[in-house]
Amino acid sequence: MPDSSQAHEQTANRPAPATPLHPRRRGVIIGxxxxxxxxxxxxxxxxxxxxxxxxxxxxxxEALCNELNSSTSGVCAFPYVHDVTQYEEIPSLLRKVxxxxxxxxxxxxxxxxxxxxxxxxxxxxxxxxxxIETNLIGAMAWLTPIAEMFHxxxxxxxxxxxxxxxxxxxxxxxxxxTSKAGLATYLEALxxxxxxxxxxxxxxxxxxxxxxxLKAAQGGTPFVIPPEQAAEDIWKAIRKRKQQIYTPGRWRWxxxxxxxxxxxxxxxxxx
Amino acid sequence: xxxxxxxxxxxxxxxxxSFTQFENVGHSMCAPSYRLQPKCAEEIYEVFRLAxxxxxxxxxxxxGRSYNDAALNGGGILLDMSAMNRILEWDRSTGLVKAEPGVxxxxxxxxxxxxxxxxxxxxxxxxxxxxxxxxxxxHGKNNFRMGPIGEHVxxxxxxxxxxxEVTCSPKLNADLFYSMISGLGMLGIFTSITMQMxxxxxxxxxxxxxxxxxxxxxxxxxxxxxxxxxYTVGWMDTMAGGKGLGRGQIHAANYLHGxxxxxxxxxxxxxxxxxxxxIFGVFPKSILYIFMKPFANNLGWWGVSTAKxxxxxxxxTFRQSHAAFHFLLDYVPNWDLSYGxxxxxxxxxxxxxxxxxxxxxxxxxxxxxxxxxxxxxxxKRHRPDHFLxxxxxxxxxxxxxxxxxxHNRKSLxxxxxxxxxxxxxxxxxxxFAKNSETSREHTRAFLGDETLxxxxxxKKRCDPDNxxxxxxxxxxxx
Numbered sequence: 001m002p003d004s005s006q007a008h009e010q011t012a013n014r015p016a017p018a019t020p021l022h023p024r025r026r027g028v029i030i031g032x033x034x035x036x037x038x039x040x041x042x043x044x045x046x047x048x049x050x051x052x053x054x055x056x057x058x059x060x061x062e063a064l065c066n067e068l069n070s071s072t073s074g075v076c077a078f079p080y081v082h083d084v085t086q087y088e089e090i091p092s093l094l095r096k097v098x099x100x101x102x103x104x105x106x107x108x109x110x111x112x113x114x115x116x117x118x119x120x121x122x123x124x125x126x127x128x129x130x131x132i133e134t135n136l137i138g139a140m141a142w143l144t145p146i147a148e149m150f151h152x153x154x155x156x157x158x159x160x161x162x163x164x165x166x167x168x169x170x171x172x173x174x175x176x177x178t179s180k181a182g183l184a185t186y187l188e189a190l191x192x193x194x195x196x197x198x199x200x201x202x203x204x205x206x207x208x209x210x211x212x213x214l215k216a217a218q219g220g221t222p223f224v225i226p227p228e229q230a231a232e233d234i235w236k237a238i239r240k241r242k243q244q245i246y247t248p249g250r251w252r253w254x255x256x257x258x259x260x261x262x263x264x265x266x267x268x269x270x271x
Numbered sequence: 272x273x274x275x276x277x278x279x280x281x282x283x284x285x286x287x288x289s290f291t292q293f294e295n296v297g298h299s300m301c302a303p304s305y306r307l308q309p310k311c312a313e314e315i316y317e318v319f320r321l322a323x324x325x326x327x328x329x330x331x332x333x334x335g336r337s338y339n340d341a342a343l344n345g346g347g348i349l350l351d352m353s354a355m356n357r358i359l360e361w362d363r364s365t366g367l368v369k370a371e372p373g374v375x376x377x378x379x380x381x382x383x384x385x386x387x388x389x390x391x392x393x394x395x396x397x398x399x400x401x402x403x404x405x406x407x408x409x410h411g412k413n414n415f416r417m418g419p420i421g422e423h424v425x426x427x428x429x430x431x432x433x434x435x436e437v438t439c440s441p442k443l444n445a446d447l448f449y450s451m452i453s454g455l456g457m458l459g460i461f462t463s464i465t466m467q468m469x470x471x472x473x474x475x476x477x478x479x480x481x482x483x484x485x486x487x488x489x490x491x492x493x494x495x496x497x498x499x500x501x502y503t504v505g506w507m508d509t510m511a512g513g514k515g516l517g518r519g520q521i522h523a524a525n526y527l528h529g530x531x532x533x534x535x536x537x538x539x540x541x542x543x544x545x546x547x548x549x550i551f552g553v554f555p556k557s558i559l560y561i562f563m564k565p566f567a568n569n570l571g572w573w574g575v576s577t578a579k580x581x582x583x584x585x586x587x588t589f590r591q592s593h594a595a596f597h598f599l600l601d602y603v604p605n606w607d608l609s610y611g612x613x614x615x616x617x618x619x620x621x622x623x624x625x626x627x628x629x630x631x632x633x634x635x636x637x638x639x640x641x642x643x644x645x646x647x648x649x650x651k652r653h654r655p656d657h658f659l660x661x662x663x664x665x666x667x668x669x670x671x672x673x674x675x676x677x678h679n680r681k682s683l684x685x686x687x688x689x690x691x692x693x694x695x696x697x698x699x700x701x702x703f704a705k706n707s708e709t710s711r712e713h714t715r716a717f718l719g720d721e722t723l724x725x726x727x728x729x730k731k732r733c734d735p736d737n738x739x740x741x742x743x744x745x746x747x748x749x
Contacts, residue, residue, distance in 0.1 A: 102345030
């Protein structure tokens, strides 16, 4: 068993204890250093959450925590450097995060990479594998123990960030499409398993968001929104315990049309 | 085996499926923990070892009847002691009982009463466990006479995180005896408890009820009457202000001796001690809380309190079974649910008899002025004791229940802070099984640096790795 006795040295790293008159919800954001993850961290901090923020890049993560901790009353955000493809360290890290936060109410899996092959005549298994390992297996590695905890505690909320790109297999980026489609199906299965135990699972399907990942997008990028707007939509959906949302909302109708486009037409399009 | 519930077969991953949401008694706090249920001292030690290896903290939980976070350990391990619930030895000739810490007061009194004995100190509910009672060093309505429960403990054994199982009594390991009782489970976990029961000659108590018309009369009445009675407790109409501030009703009770109850043997039988499950013989009490809900607001409760006060103006004497007199909190099952979604919290202050009246006058007026009245006030008489983290003193206590809603959190928090300032100013103390908002500054102020240093030193000795930590400990001691 991995020894993590250093967790005890971190007790000063805990948020202020919750009391009946000062309740504190506790959230984990995996993939929080920039873009949508960072915007969600800011949004949840405003709601009074205690947050564990996980990402690979230490400098960005610490800068974000410092920003959040200086803007809210009391320290609320705690950094954990982590790469979601390090699957074997996840159970002990989760245990540590939950111990440091004093519990867990909300988990947002936001880690994702987009490595397009660079043209519809190009193929790149290495890129595809990395995307599957981060976007899909990373999510499963985290959400499996979390689902087990929430199932057993009969409470909790899980949010997974899918993509409109997961709704249809398209010419530009098969690996990314597959990772996000797989994630959406996985989240649906979790939802079907866990709703009966009082656990809420939300699938978010963003369109284009003004982040670094946008640079990887192939072709046109209509309806780009700032990450803050997406974070606001997601927070609303968390509060209302929605099952699935598109952000911005108009993608719902666009994707409905795309999903129902017959294959003999879709094959000929360069979407 | 405990090992299996913490790790899977290959020992790699943690058993996340023991994660359980726990609450306080008032449903106003909750925290999830890994629930483990040890059956013996060795398994408790096993848990300590695994906790250390996994970087987790441990808190023991008896029945979870604390009003605050004393038995919560968010994100850590919660030792559910309910499986260690055997009465190991009972000697009906001497009244000595030896039991495991998960034994509830209910199980205890039901065992000893038919033989003519009664637990010398009991809480207002019989659901509490002996381990929890000792950890908080509970008191009853006879604190002024019998002291806290710890004074009736002859001996106990406890498992320390350091791996030693110690035996403590007032003579043996006395420093641990006087600190682990009242020590909130932060020094070690009780594994067996030997207690002296009190001899009784009847299953009934003679109870006297008097009205009191204001706070001064309330307190002086308790102080005057207490020496003549075995038990004294006051109910305060906390909705009444002005001249009637602090009005209420005093109940005082005596054991019956010799011929006072000619059917003593009979009344001590269990079938004569059961709490009635129906009101007026027809209305089931188990659903009564649903009908209390509409009254759980300022106007509704003013009506209830006023009606109760008017009814209490009738001064009378009656006989009541021990169970009915002591376990008032069990009289209406699920009463705690009537407070709604936000739940309830309690603020209990212990004040020297000289300063109590002025301080409580200020607090009660404040609560009425702010529109944040307490829905239940209970007063008791106390005397000091020798336990390290004691809450008792030569004076009175006033326990005030408050309903928590999404709207009143901020204002209630502000008011309770002011309450705590008033209490500290007046030389008062707090009780660790009750207050959920008291800060570490206020805790240090009433315990004093000397006591705190002593406690920390003992903690270092018994628990060098700080394995024993509860949410309460982190709130008030860290």
